[in-house]
Amino acid sequence: MVDDRAPETNHRTARLIAIVAGLLGAALAVATPFLPVKQTTAQLNWPQNGVLQSVDAPLIGYVATDLDISVPCSAAAGLAGPANAGRTVLLSTVPKQAPKAIDRGLLIERVNNDLLVIVRNTPVVTAPLSQVLSPACQKLTFTAHADKVTSEFVGLVTGPETNDPGKPLRGERSGYDFRPQIVGVFTDLVGPAPPGLQFSATVDSRYSTSPTLLKLVVMIVGVLMTVIALGALHVLDAADGMRHRRFLPPRWWSIRPLDLLVTVVLVWWHFVGANTSDDGYILTMARVSEHAGYMANYYRWFGTPEAPFGWYYDLLALWSHISANSVWVRLPTLLMALTCWWVISREVIPRLGHTVKTNPAAKWTAAGMFLAFWLPLNNGLRPEPIIALGILLTWCSVERGVATSRVLPVAIAIIIGALTLFSGPTGIAAVGALLVAVGPLKTIVASHTSRFGYLALLAPVLAAATVTIFLIFRDQTFAAEIQASTFKSAVGPSLSWFDEHIRYERLFMATPDGSVARRFGVLTVLLALAVSVAMTLRKGRIPGTAAGPSRRIIGITIISFLAMMFTPTKWTHHFGVFAGLAGSLGALAAVAVTAAAMKSRRNRAMFAAAVLFVMALSFASVNGWWYVSNFGVPWSNQFPEWHFGFTTMLIGLAVVALLVAAWFHFYGHDRSPPRGSERRLTRILQSPLAIATWLLVVFEVVSLTLGMTDLWPGWSVGRSNLGAIAGKRCGLADYVMVEQNPNVGMLTPAGATPADALGGPTTEGFGPNGIPTNLTADEVVGGGPGTSSNFADSAQGDEDETNQSGTEGGTTAGAGVNGSRARLPFNLDPARTPVMGSWRSGTQQPAVLRSAWYRLPADWSQGDR
Structure with missing residues (x-):
């Protein structure tokens, strides 16, 4: 005998499961962002292995959360005396030879006969090197936080010529985030590290987190509850008797x-x-x-x-x-x-x-x-x-x-x-x-609510919306x-x-x-x-x-x-x-x-x-x-x-x-x-x-195909991808040639001097200084209406924001081989590289340049073309 009440019982059970599992799944989902996580912490400590040796450690966040430095005053002896005239840096967070190093980093360096602590081009504290090496000076400390930086020569006091004589010799800077950029720890000193030398930077690792066991269990249970709720919703949907x-x-x-x-x-x-x-x-x-x-x-x-x-x-x-x-x-x-x-x-x-x-x-x-x-x-x-x-x-x-x-x-x-x-x-x-x-x-939902109610139908939907x-x-x-x-x-x-x-x-x-x-x-x-x-x-x-x-x-x-x-x-x-x-x-x-x-x-x-x-x-x-x-x-x-x-x-x-x-x-x-x-x-x-x-699809496909065939056997995106099938995986790297010294291999003029060869006898409108002083690229989005201030700020920038290759232009104090004062890019030597241009202030005019003949290298061949 068939029990007609069985389907109704199944639907009531499914309704209950849909409500409980759906609400529980949604509740666990909403709670998940607020559950604890495990954070991976990291610190940069120096010196390592007890040796004074520079290390590279560029931080993705540029600056550390906190920075603490302690240097014994005796370590400054490695910067004193004629024998150490070439050594100036006691400790820095950027290489001293790096462009704009003083504007970005921290340098503890000898300047003349003083030891200066300077961070982001702002002096914090200074002391004569003779006092630093005296028995009274114990150590130099430096701490950096987001709100301020402080530095102190422990044991030294301010002189009588200062406003507060006899006070501890210390300095502080605030009102700006002075934390230095860290790309490593660098020093001019060599040998074993002196006792008491310590550099400790706390790396910002707030996002290096993983779920705790509690959070992992909640997520697993929440996903299972959502799946169960959707299964129960399927049972309720099937109650209409329609065939699947x-x-x-x-x-x-x-x-x-x-x-x-x-x-x-x-x-x-x-x-x-x-x-x-x-x-x-x-x-x-x-x-x-x-x-x-x-x-x-x-x-x-x-x-x-x-x-x-x-x-x-x-x-x-x-x-x-x-x-x-x-x-x-x-x-x-x-x-x-x-x-x-x-x-x-x-x-x-x-x-x-x-x-x-x-x-x-x-x-x-x-x-x-x-x-x-x-x-x-x-x-x-x-x-x-x-x-x-x-x-x-x-x-x-x-x-x-x-x-x-x-x-x-x-x-x-x-x-x-x-x-x-x-x-x-x-x-x-x-x-x-x-x-x-x-x-x-x-x-x-309105068509089913008379039989199952709103909650049984909407609870699984809520769980689905939050999963x-x-x-x-x-x-x-x-x-x-x-x-x-x-x-x-x-x-x-x-x-x-x-x-x-x-x-x-x-x-x-x-x-x-x-x-x-x-x-x-x-x-x-x-x-x-x-x-x-x-x-x-x-x-x-x-x-x-x-x-x-x-x-x-x-x-x-x-x-x-x-x-x-x-x-x-x-x-x-x-x-x-x-x-x-x-x-x-x-x-x-x-x-x-x-x-x-x-x-x-x-x-x-x-x-x-x-x-x-x-x-x-x-x-x-x-x-x-x-x-x-x-x-x-x-x-x-x-x-x-x-x-x-x-x-x-x-x-x-x-x-x-x-x-x-x-x-x-x-x-x-x-x-x-x-x-x-x-x-x-x-x-x-x-x-x-x-x-x-x-027509446009054909135009696009033919364009890129022709781009590949026209450059063949040279490199192109298509050739690189097709070559990958044959096992050539390096792509563009196989075709790029790097010139280590751009001044080597320049062509030699035939019958003329390097100063005169570029501007031949038929040159008209070209001159050694016919180059604008500013060659930076025009900004695509300026600071006009509708543009965020961030775009405007980044577009203005300073010299350090320009192209490091030197393609932004400029002038030099001395004249080059043909009298040009234009600043050359890519470390080209002005004494060997002539340059000419047709730019002039005001309205530009047509110009013509035809150089003298140049000799090709002795090892030149047809394959070099």
């Missing part, structure tokens, strides 16, 4: 011609395509994290942790243990790209409606827009690829919850969205995907995260939401930030968004599409653009988070401008004109790529052209399209042919957005 729907769509594994084309493009681009600008420092951070104990950002923020945005980099750190080769470390990015396309083609497009699913133009436009976004923006190690994928997966999970009227998919969507949110600062774009889940969640806290605070505390965030905001850059215009200003600059590829991707997604919104507002929905999913994908895109305003930096590579949404919107826009949806030929001609205008605006820039990826690329420093500029030809075509639209409006038959009369290829060719995006 398959998780993956039918024939999801089948490969179509378009899939094969997208895969080939992505795989080829993985080898020859340009990387992103931050790949180098992200990889270094990931590899160093194992030794640092946490993901430290020491490139910009003095070793503060990347958390709460570091979990993606932690995965990269594990991946790089196998190999640090570019092809290998970027392999997850390639897999994410392929997954993104599979999600777009298998999940997104079918959910947008039958017309989108069956329209070939929609699929080709989706593929083209996805690639046009992904190729220039997401081929590196930055977190934008995983964010783009996370936004899509969040939306798909929400749509599954709506389709099945179940809460569990929405809870899973919240977990994916939260992970996406904390993948990087640009993960804030995932807010849109989370917000669109609120409406469906409210509707689904990422375990990941974020697994080895850090709430206080540490607040300190790190406050410090990052203080150091900057930390731009406000109303500075978002800076991102778009950079997009329209003729630099790699505003290159043809980047500009086209962003402008096309804005165009697709505008068309989709206009059609939705005019007709309630895009004809032939599913209203709910279409509106939600449009809403996610709009919210994501608004959310991007709150990122602290404003770079165009952040637009990479829209790669998945671009493909989805492209499919919608392609359907919106078909003859079935947009029946007016005039309007379709105007849309074609808009696409051509976007292309013209995009080609009004350089075909530039970041750093070494730019080597050999055609038009990398100019607007693309062939007889005429591409932008000129495209704007002309846009005008022609507008004239056609005018003809249809005034004279033509402004109606479309009957639906279904076009062939498949015809429908694709009538989609201007598909044609434009694929």
Whole structure:
């Protein structure tokens, strides 16, 4: 006999478990940031092994938390007397010969006949060397804290000529953080260390923490409670009696011609395509994290942790243990790209409606827009690829919850969205995907609440919303995260939401930030968004599409653009988070401008004109790529052209399209042919957005491929990556030649002196001093309106902030070999290196220079060219 009460009993049990486990999981997650951690402490002590020997110990944080130094006065004897005339430094934290050493570090040094303690170019205390070596002087002490530094010659007193005679000879400086920069401990003394000599620096290791046993247990239990709560939620969802729907769509594994084309493009681009600008420092951070104990950002923020945005980099750190080769470390990015396309083609497009699913133009436009976004923006190690994928997966999970009227998919969507949110600062774009889940969640919960109540359904959702806290605070505390965030905001850059215009200003600059590829991707997604919104507002929905999913994908895109305003930096590579949404919107826009949806030929001609205008605006820039990826690329420093500029030809075509639209409006038959009369290829060719995006994809792939072939067999990104497959792992290092002495190997003039050879007899407008005194690079972002003060401060700087190679210009007191007083870079010898320039104050004039002939080296060969 079957007991009909068994299912009801199971549901009551599941309801109780969902409430208890969900609330407990959420409570443990909220408590995790406030649980204790174990901190690894470190100190730098010197001398070591009882020997006076300099040691290198550069601190990532530059300064120590606390510094205590004690030096016996007798140690100064090593600086006294004619035999020690070349020894001046008793102890310092920077090498005395380093540029600006006195401005940055601590030096206890002999100056004339005095022993001086100077920190950051500020004298603290001084005493005659004769008194220091007297029996009255016991030791010299120095202590440094964030609020003040003090130093004292213990045993000595101030002289009668001072304001307070007879007082201990000591000095103090406060009102500023005078702690010296530490790159090691250095001394001019040699031999065994005298008794009493001590240098002790407490290293700032506040972020080198690991979870205690209590915190580890709480996190494990919390994750288990969340899993149990979600399992109970699944049982409650199944109470509706509906049969379980398959998780993956039918024939999801089948490969179509378009899939094969997208895969080939992505795989080829993985080898020859340009990387992103931050790949180098992200990889270094990931590899160093194992030794640092946490993901430290020491490139910009003095070793503060990347958390709460570091979990993606932690995965990269594990991946790089196998190999640090570019092809290998970027392999997850390639897999994410392929997954993104599979999600777009298998999940997104079918959910947008039958017309989108069956329209070939929609699929080709989706593929083209996805690639046009992904190729220039997401081929590196930055977190934008995983964010783009996370936004899509969040939306798909929400749509599954709506389709099945179940809460569990929405809870899973919240977990994916939260992970996406904390993948990087640009993960804030995932807010849109989370917000669109609120409406469906409210509707689904309301349909089940009469049977199970709100708490049983919302407690697991709450646990799902907070489970990422375990990941974020697994080895850090709430206080540490607040300190790190406050410090990052203080150091900057930390731009406000109303500075978002800076991102778009950079997009329209003729630099790699505003290159043809980047500009086209962003402008096309804005165009697709505008068309989709206009059609939705005019007709309630895009004809032939599913209203709910279409509106939600449009809403996610709009919210994501608004959310991007709150990122602290404003770079165009952040637009990479829209790669998945671009493909989805492209499919919608392609359907919106078909003859079935947009029946007016005039309007379709105007849309074609808009696409051509976007292309013209995009080609009004350089075909530039970041750093070494730019080597050999055609038009990398100019607007693309062939007889005429591409932008000129495209704007002309846009005008022609507008004239056609005018003809249809005034004279033509402004109606479309009957639906279904076009062939498949015809429908694709009538989609201007598909044609434009694929033309740009071909342009990008061919550009980087030509960049590789033109430099072959020289080094290029593509050659390096292809060579890695054959076991050549050193990349650029195999091709870089380092010149140890730039003054060796200069060419010898033929029939002229070195002073006269550079300026030959036909020289006009060039002179030895025709060089501006200031050659520093112009700042990209100045201290104008909308710019943070940190940008302005760092842009001004002092001489020490300029290029250490000497390329910032300047003049010298003495004249060089040809009378020039220009300061030469790279330690070039003015007595052997002539220099000439055509710069003059006021209006610049055309100039001509033709040097005398120079002899080639005797060992020169054709291979040297």
